[in-house]
Amino acid sequence: MTTQRFVMKCGGSTLAALPDSFFAELRELQNSGISPVIVHGGGPAISETLDKLGIETEFVQGLRKTNDQVLDVVEMVLAGRINKEIVRKMETNGAKTIGLSGVDGMLIKARPVANASEIGFVGDVTTVNATIVEGIMNMGYIPVIAPIGIDESGQRYNINADTAAGAVASQLGVSRMIVVTDVPGIMKTVDGQKITLPSVTVAEIEEMIVTGEIYGGMIPKVRAAIACLQGNVQEVVIVSGAQEGVLTEAVKAGGVGTVIKQ
Numbered sequence: 001m002t003t004q005r006f007v008m009k010c011g012g013s014t015l016a017a018l019p020d021s022f023f024a025e026l027r028e029l030q031n032s033g034i035s036p037v038i039v040h041g042g043g044p045a046i047s048e049t050l051d052k053l054g055i056e057t058e059f060v061q062g063l064r065k066t067n068d069q070v071l072d073v074v075e076m077v078l079a080g081r082i083n084k085e086i087v088r089k090m091e092t093n094g095a096k097t098i099g100l101s102g103v104d105g106m107l108i109k110a111r112p113v114a115n116a117s118e119i120g121f122v123g124d125v126t127t128v129n130a131t132i133v134e135g136i137m138n139m140g141y142i143p144v145i146a147p148i149g150i151d152e153s154g155q156r157y158n159i160n161a162d163t164a165a166g167a168v169a170s171q172l173g174v175s176r177m178i179v180v181t182d183v184p185g186i187m188k189t190v191d192g193q194k195i196t197l198p199s200v201t202v203a204e205i206e207e208m209i210v211t212g213e214i215y216g217g218m219i220p221k222v223r224a225a226i227a228c229l230q231g232n233v234q235e236v237v238i239v240s241g242a243q244e245g246v247l248t249e250a251v252k253a254g255g256v257g258t259v260i261k262q
């Protein structure tokens, strides 16, 4: 049996609404020798907790401004609550799972983003320790990774989950990354009607960002897609987690969501 690997990014926008069947699909894929690596977000849960604590939050081009206080909450929510919620759901649906953050074993090494003076402790990935991820997979477990990065001095960074997933996909050399979110793909208004684009090229994406047709949380997704398509990754598929059977279709058949190709 040949083992296929793929990286799946699960957005915080859709996590709470993912049906049990989604986790059962992951178990089926694992049983059929197809190994997923999951990188998750949790943006809405972070915002909710910051709100409860009375800490203001602001996004610049889809990235959260992160000071020390925000960083504590980001790590608590992502590496604590959300990561363990996913592991629990996977385990109760029969999928063997180990959750960790990018800090564990220095899995995700990071450096400050170029505009750190404006947005604070937000990181870009420098390296991903593929040996740890592969070791977990070789033990028969699905790795579930929270996107916190760390540098040599021990400084933590808040990394957008799309960016982290793209870096993990590149470093593992998988051919496909699947981005699960709350919309059925990249949408565009054509003749007054909103449609989901079946496929887009990098050039079309750049144009849609300029025209404002791609905005907010979709920007880090497409930027991460473009970055990892420059390596071994051949396609990035954006799909909705609410659609039954979407994962198996995206992995085995295609023809679902929006496919981004070079």
Ligand SMILES: Nc1ncnc2c1ncn2[C@@H]1O[C@H](COP(=O)(O)OP(=O)(O)O)[C@@H](O)[C@H]1O
Pocket: 010, 011, 012, 013, 014, 041, 042, 043, 044, 180, 181, 182, 183, 185, 186, 187, 188, 213, 214, 215, 216, 217, 218, 219
């Ligand atoms: N062209 C587009 N097509 C679809 N969604 C878009 C587009 N441009 C911006 N978006 C927004 O991106 C959102 C998904 O990003 P985000 O909320 O960050 O989700 P996630 O938590 O899954 O990362 C959509 O709900 C939508 O509001």
Ligand SMILES: CC(=O)N[C@@H](CCC(=O)OP(=O)(O)O)C(=O)O
Pocket: 010, 011, 012, 013, 040, 041, 042, 043, 044, 046, 062, 063, 064, 074, 122, 123, 147, 158, 159, 160, 161, 162, 217
């Ligand atoms: C730098 C940055 O913006 N980090 C994100 C990390 C979580 C994330 O990316 O979650 P979603 O995938 O649900 O958007 C944040 O603080 O919200």
